[in-house]
Amino acid sequence: DTGVSQDPRHKITKRGQNVTFRCDPISEHNRLYWYRQTLGQGPEFLTYFQNEAQLEKSRLLSDRFSAERPKGSFSTLEIQRTEQGDSAMYLCASSSSRGGGRQTQYFGPGTRLLVL
Amino acid sequence: ILNVEQSPQSLHVQEGDSTNFTCSFPSSNFYALHWYRWETAKSPEALFVMTLNGDEKKKGRISATLNTKEGYSYLYIKGSQPEDSATYLCAFSSSWSGNTPLVFGKGTRLSVIA
Numbered sequence A: 001d002t003g004v005s006q007d008p009r010h011k012i013t014k015r016g017q018n019v020t021f022r023c024d025p026i027s028e029h030n031r032l033y034w035y036r037q038t039l040g041q042g043p044e045f046l047t048y049f050q051n052e053a054q055l056e057k058s059r060l061l062s063d064r065f066s067a068e069r070p071k072g073s074f075s076t077l078e079i080q081r082t083e084q085g086d087s088a089m090y091l092c093a094s095s096s097s098r099g100g101g102r103q104t105q106y107f108g109p110g111t112r113l114l115v116l
Numbered sequence B: 001i002l003n004v005e006q007s008p009q010s011l012h013v014q015e016g017d018s019t020n021f022t023c024s025f026p027s028s029n030f031y032a033l034h035w036y037r038w039e040t041a042k043s044p045e046a047l048f049v050m051t052l053n054g055d056e057k058k059k060g061r062i063s064a065t066l067n068t069k070e071g072y073s074y075l076y077i078k079g080s081q082p083e084d085s086a087t088y089l090c091a092f093s094s095s096w097s098g099n100t101p102l103v104f105g106k107g108t109r110l111s112v113i114a
Helices: none
Strands: A005-007 A010-013 A019-024 A033-038 A046-052 A053-059 A065-068 A076-081 A087-096 A110-115 B004-007 B010-014 B019-024 B031-036 B044-052 B056-059 B062-067 B072-077 B088-094 B108-113
Touching: A005 A087, A010 A019, A019 A087, A019 A110, A033 A076, A046 A065, A076 A087, B004 B088, B010 B019, B019 B108, B031 B072, B044 B056, B044 B062, B072 B088
Parallel strands: A010 A110, B010 B108
Antiparallel strands: A005 A019, A019 A076, A033 A046, A033 A087, A046 A053, A065 A076, A087 A110, B004 B019, B019 B072, B031 B044, B031 B088, B056 B062, B062 B072, B088 B108
């Protein structure tokens, strides 16, 4: 399967714990995005990388959240001191930047986080 | 703040019926409009990227139109099948942000009853 993969698919944690999610994009894609979807809402942008550079961060991304893409390939999203309000589906997407800026973003299946 | 609205929020149709949904978006600084289909426990699947006013795209029984001047797009499904049951999301990007953050609507949840 050459699509976007995410791990784990589900995570249950207790409030105050740290969690880390991983995203493996489509191999030839240089752009990688993180979105979050809460119940009844559409996905909301969190942050975006081009190669290893983090180019944009949403105001939704509090200082408890950090994302990295150290070698321009896979990415990790860490949430420190989780809160119940962090419970959501975390989606990763990737795209190429070639051919202009209207490239399709291809999504992974998401990591569903439940904070108890 | 960019706002993307989708309607209806949900609908149920009988197998064989045709149906359509609406996506409304800001008409200024338009860059692209994306449609996705998201089935439960799967990845959102890209259906269309639409960029030009008057665009009409088709994929099998699904088609979409785009009006950038008035800020709306329609998605049509002809002869709905149970496998069309999914949430249909539209997402907008403005010329200010390029193709970086997509701003999504809340989606239309379609249930096709056999």
